[in-house]
């Protein structure tokens with residue numbers, strides 16, 4: 372199985388979800404002795420090829436164009452359509468009628484704006500928001516959540532030569548980079564006339580640490596049912612602001628509408644790896660801990676000393692979070 376990963380740059384570095392795609396592709400391609408090609412487009416991509424190589428890319432194509440610094444979906448589509456059309460032409464299904472090329476990309480809002488259009492134009496199927504890609508009985512299998520994340524389904528695409536898929540950010544996390552790995556690097560300067568385009572990006576705002584994507588947050592203040600309700604969540608936001616930390620929580624508080632659904636952590640939510648994870652009123656169910664157990668330092672506040680999450684804590688505080696948060700805020704104020 373041959374893989375082409377379409378990667379993204381974010382604030383001058385390869386985005387973390389893109390690196391997850393490269394690692395996923397590397398692991399599956401290695402089973403059949405194939406290599407991983409990565410396409411990365413942007414305005415300035417210097418040094419990013421090395422990072423992609425360290426995570427599993429064998430060949431990196433850097434597509435540089437000044438217009439990509441402020442362009443929208445139309446720009447990307449105009450660049451990638453001819454490149455991908457050339458690539459998929461001539462690719463045949465394998466002897467069993469299964470795809471022999473998989474195009475993999477992160478499931479980001481940016482990709483969602485143009486990748487489905489590319490798949491449609493190239494007439495190839497798109498399997499979105501996968502948690503895993505693997506080969507089983509010589510078939511390429513995509514695993515994706517269904518029924519609100521309570522079940523997983525397996526998707527296969529027989530009868531097509533090429534398939535496109537997106538990987539959910541945080542689905543696998545990022546492994547250790549092998550800085551000795553090298554990739555062949557090619558550069559493409561597309562001939563892009565932007566006069567007829569309707570979109571133009573005016574500004575990119577710096578992330579607010581409280582609302583930044585949880586997967587990229589260095590510090591997280593997370594709450595569980597112990598916060599007791601929206602007023603308790605308000606305390607989490609106050610503490611988040613004071614600590615310059617992102618606010619997240621367990622699925623049950625997102626299900627109750629106390630927290631936006633993109634801010635819960637765990638098997639069916641985000642997988643996070645912050646330097647600091649401050650957990651307040653969270654019991655430590657395995658569905659939650661699987662999403663945060665690679666945090667560097669974990670501080671747990673719970674009024675039940677037998678709460679399972681204490682087993683992951685570097686510092687454990689037995690007490691009522693409604694007393695501890697105001698006391699902490701007052702100390703931080705000082």
Ligand SMILES: Cc1cc2nc3c(=O)[nH]c(=O)nc-3n(C[C@H](O)[C@H](O)[C@H](O)COP(=O)(O)OP(=O)(O)OC[C@H]3O[C@@H](n4cnc5c(N)ncnc54)[C@H](O)[C@@H]3O)c2cc1C
Pocket residue numbers: 520521594595596597598620621622623624635636637638639640651652653654655656657658659662672673674675678690691692693
């Ligand atoms: C298919 C499936 C998928 C799931 N996926 C996820 C997932 O992705 N993420 C996720 O988080 N959950 C998920 N869950 C739910 C998970 O099983 C747990 O129910 C959930 O994580 C528990 O959340 P909690 O810790 O907030 O609540 P509880 O387990 O009720 O814990 C609340 C804790 O707060 C403490 N507490 C109460 N009052 C206070 C106070 N005043 N001060 C301090 N501590 C206090 C209590 O002692 C208790 O330990 C999933 C469940 C299923 C079935």
